[in-house]
Amino acid sequence: MPLFGKVEADVEIKAPAENFHEIFSCRPHHISNVSPGIIQGCALHEGDRGNEGSVINWESGITSMEVIEAIDKKNNSVTFKVIEGDLMEEYKNIKITIQATPKGKGSLVHWTMEYEKLHENIVEPNTLLQLALDLSKDLDAHLVQA
Template identity: 90%
Template structure:
């Protein structure tokens, strides 16, 4: 399997895009005051705050462990409210040969859409994708949004001693790539036309898939995926309708209409696209969702499950 990859996710916030960007680009040393449970400190080692080429040092807690990271600011785009950090020292480099994080805030309605991208190269194949780190920065973004929203409300009504809580948006999207050795059309074909074979390929993840309506490989077919995911230690089920199939671009989109996922999400849509890359392919997973309430976490563990399943299918397709 390839050691290179990329994970992405969006989070909607109420704060203005330029305010969120300014906190990360020019005042990251204030973040520990805003979210002390996640970030304990941020110090400038070289250069100036908000300048490309500057080196900053983070103390943070991830997966219950105190960690450190030294990063260089590779790029700042003030016009597009984007900043890119490259990790050059610290705990992350015990698992990744390289890791680069880009955070971009875009105005959306009265608030913003924050998009995180992490591009990485693992040290070995057993290292997982950095989805828990992605969840960490999404949660951090929410903490920063609460702070920025509260500060803005206090500026508007300075004499009002009421703290206005920022209700987090329920819509979102998570994405990730995985490189495989199998041809794109073969990978696409197994998901669009032969999903009932997947349980034979990856029985530890999928225990069955039955067709309830329509024809395999056609839009509108309702497929009952009995996924004993061993996902979060529980066997689960999902009924999905095929919303779209694009054979030219090796893409298929499923919409969940019944099952365990509906206990947390009002709706969730999954798109899988395989694109030729070198002698193999790049598989891109996208999950768009609406949570039932703001305490539900982003489906990053489900995304990791999909990436692991992709690797199982790749091993089968290459062997065949």
Template identity: 55%
Template sequence: MDLFGKVEADVEITASASKFHQIFHHRPHHISNFSRGIIHGVDLLEGEWGKVGSIVIWRYSHDGKVVASKEIIEAVDEENNSITFTAIEGCLLQQYKSFKLKLQCIPKEKGSVVHWTLEYEKLHDGIPDSHGLLQLCVAMSKDIDAYLMEDNEVA
């Protein structure tokens, strides 16, 4: 069995790609306000919101429990509305040697598509692919879109 894995999903949303990207880029700490069942908090530990090299901690519900993942912002591409987080400590590294989450918001004629890519190396071959976390990302994307469609500003 291959220890390296990659799962991807596309989420069609009504919001513009730039508005959606701004939430993750500059305001991830607001996500817990409108995705309460999933995200319990996002805190900046080092650096500045949205800056490469900054460290954030995500607290979220997964598999029936609240867990935390400390992540570094590895890459930001404002032109292509993408951001990449790499886990450096926490729950993800209990099962994975490495774990990277990338999201890209792709504009469409109406709305946009949020493309999630999760890449990882498992600690051993008994660990399943990360479809559960991918579904969490999909659900969170829908919560963010619903918030943005209520005419809420990204400020």
């Protein structure tokens, strides 16, 4: 069983790609208000919101400190790298990329999680990926209402 891997999935939403991207790249602290069942808190730990190099502390069923590695406004993508927290108990590295692409009147959100497990008995982060898809749906419902 390989230690390195990648899981990815898509979810279609009704909201514009730019609006979805802006939530993750510039306003992640609003996510806990929109989807408190999945994200209970999101605090800026270091840096400035909307800037690469900023560090965000996410509170959900797990705690995760992540640095924003890349923000691509043209392609509506943002990449986070986990640097501390509960996920580091099972993964040596985990990187999460979210890209929203316009599709018809809505968007297609593509989630990618690249990881390196600490040992071969660790499972792929499929539960985390499903939470991300559920979070996307919650955010979509909020953005479409706004």
